[in-house]
Amino acid sequence: MIDKLVEKIKKTKAPIEVGLDPMLSYVPEHIKEKAYKDFGETLEGAAEAIWQFNKAIVDATYDLIPAVKPQIAMYEQFGIPGLMAFKKTVDYCHSKDLIVIGDIKRGDIGSTSGAYATGHLGKVMVGSKSYYGFDEDFVTINPYMGTDSVQPFIDVAVPEKKGMFILTKTSNPSSGEFQDQLVNGRPLYELVAEKVVQWGEQHMGTCGYSYVGAVVGATYPEMGAVLRKLMPKTYILVPGYGAQGAKGSDLVNYFNEDGLGAIVNSSRGIIAAYKQEKYAKFGPENFADASRQAVIDMREDIGSAIG
Amino acid sequence: MIDKLVEKIKKTKAPIEVGLDPMLSYVPEHIKEKAYKDFGETLEGAAEAIWQFNKAIVDATYDLIPAVKPQIAMYEQFGIPGLMAFKKTVDYCHSKDLIVIGDIKRGDIGSTSGAYATGHLGKVMVGSKSYYGFDEDFVTINPYMGTDSVQPFIDVAVPEKKGMFILTKTSNPSSGEFQDQLVNGRPLYELVAEKVVQWGEQHMGTCGYSYVGAVVGATYPEMGAVLRKLMPKTYILVPGYGAQGAKGSDLVNYFNEDGLGAIVNSSRGIIAAYKQEKYAKFGPENFADASRQAVIDMREDIGSAIG
Known part of the structure; x- marks a missing residue:
């Protein structure tokens, strides 16, 4: 799947993923009105509204992009109906041949992390049968609990030829509270990066990049440059472009000289574009x-920045 | 809810939570057979089996314990039907007046963490109406992304009088890879503990303990003693008892002199007790x-250990 991601990035010339993070406030009134008319002002109505919103955006952009990144929290807030809209979105994106990065930021220990991995990347056994739960292609993982939390995802991902991105240096203002703390003179996120490289060696694609990637926020370009060098074969998922403040020129540091190695997320900047003056x-x-x-x-x- | 938790712990004399983490391999054959007969070897069949299993255990233990801790990963692996069984379990435990700690280990930034908080502790607005998504009483949170990831949970929890436990020092073997790293001569988990105290000051119960608790594994009793002192008003959720190796005598360090301040989880040791020789x-x-x-x-x- 990392090979397919790289291939699709080359073909579309767009190292871009659309963050399908639908807030109800982004959904135009006419879509909400229709959904509430059909399902009422209920969780089902909200789920229908965000699903119709997603579908229209996917239909309008799928030929331009390699991947989407639905943020599961935005669905989970609507309980079961919301998660049904998440699953519907994943399946619909697959039908359009898009790679789906489930932004789930899960992580637990041993058999529990294994259960998350099974539910999101693999198949679960029920008696003699097996089923995909959510069936994303990549997921995001929180590494605070160490190798115990990551290894079960790798174990599930290898036979499935799927992958993951490990939170390394996140884009938010308070990411430094723990991630930037110096350990023997080096920030914690560099230690995480070294582990990402080790974990990644177990699961390399034929394209030269690993199935185990890293999340590094666009809002910290100097740290991005250091991490790029520390993790030469790691694909970097870069959040923070657009609404969070980063621009194309901030992204140069995240790419390798082959013009690959990073995929940049934009959520609000794309899915709620119509609310910006520029696209009004x-x-x-x-x-x-x-x-x-x-x-x-x-x-x-991005193209003009990375040349 | 922290007041209710403390009150129920005093009443039951059991600082214990039952971890409702049903693996299909724990579920007795006769329950699985009936579920598969009714729903087939499907995700729905698996969900029915774990729900019936949970229900029987809750019925047999609810009068002895203050709280349960369902681990959502074990449900999420069965996709949507699994999460429906999770929700059914939460609601059923509430009907038995049990406090429900959703072991979800979520954490993201800003509005995304807010969405998780809304879905698990609060109510989401749909038009003019509002709904609970999963409606647990407490959740567990991963702090790697800092205050940005925790504050939205506090903001939702305060009006709901609900709470949370922040991963501080986890029970697993590799928890030390990042958590034990020395920052200015002190392990990272102590920095997290100091933040837990700060966060907790915003949301204190009348019982003297905060609604913001910490997760500290029973498998590291010396660290437990240090953390107990660093966080005197913090309730500690203690995993790792029983199947992970810790005994009652290891738990003394986690309690305050008032006999309170900790709640000990056991999952497999209780829900799969019938598989142990002792209970065969x-x-x-x-x-x-x-x-x-x-x-x-x-x-x-535990009672004989903490006197």
Whole structure:
């Protein structure tokens, strides 16, 4: 799947993933009205609204991008109906041949991490049968509990040819509280990066990159440069572009000289593009066209920065 | 809810939570057979089996214990039907007046952490209506991303009078890879503990303990003693008793002199008690009675240790 990701990035010339993180406040009124008319102002109504919103954005952008990253929290807040919309979104993206990165930030120990890995990347046995639970292609993982929390994901991912991105240096303002603390003179996130490299050696793609990637926020470009060098064969998932403040020129540090090695996420900047002044001309009715234009502009911004 | 937890611990004299972490391999054959007969060897069949298993254990133990801790990974591995069994379990435990600690180990940034908090502790708005998603009383949180990841949970928990336990020093063998790293001569988990205290000051119960607790594994009793002193008003959730190797005598360090301040989890040791030689006499048909006896024995073991 890392090979497919690299291949699709080369083909689309877009090292971009669309963050499908639908807040109800992003969903245009006409979509909410129809969903509430059909299902009421219920969890089912909310789930229908975000699913229709996602579907329109995927339809308008799938030919331009290699991957999407649905953020499961945005679905989980609507309980079971929300998670059904998550699963529907994953399946629909697969039908459009998109790679799906489940932004789940899970992590636990031993058999418990194994259960998350099974549910999101693998198949669970029920008697003599087996089933995919959510069936993403990649997931994000929180490494605080160490190798015990990551290894079960690798064990499930290897036979499935799927992958993961490990939180290393996150994009948020308080990420430094623990991640930047110096351990023998070096920040903790560098120790995590070294582990990411070790974990990744167990599961390499034929493209030269590992199935075990890292999350490094675009908001810390100097740290990005250090981490890029520490993890030469690691794909970096880069959040923080756009709404969180980072620009194309901040991203140079995250790519290797082959022009590969990073995939940049934008969520709000794309899915709620129609709310920006720049794309206001599209209007709420044509929100998905605004998202398409935002993807094109982002591709251009990053392309001109990384040359 | 921390007040209710303390009150129930005093009343039951059992600082114990039963970890409802059902693996299919724990579920007796007769329960699985019936579930598969009714629903087939499907995700729905698996979900029915773990729900019936949980229900029997809750029925057999609810009068002895203050709280349960369902581990959501064990349900999530069965996809949507599994999560429906999780929700059913939460609701059933509430109907038995048990406090429910959702072991979800979530954590993200800003509005995303807010979405998790809303889904698990709070109510989500849909138009003019609001709904609980999963409605646990406490959740567990991974702090790697710092205050940005924890504050949204506190913001939701305060009006709901609900709480949380922050991973501080976990019970697993590799927990030291990052958590034990020395920062200015002190292990990282102590820094996390200091933050737990700060976070907790925002949300104190009338009982003298905070709604913001910490997870500290029973497998590291010396570290437990240090952390107990660093966080005098913090309730400590202690995993690792029983199947992971810790005994009642290892737990003394986790309690305050008032006999309070800690709640000890046991999962496999209770829910799969009938598989141990000690409880084999009950047989698979009476697995829930074996669980009841295991709770009584655990209460005795801890009670005699903490005096």
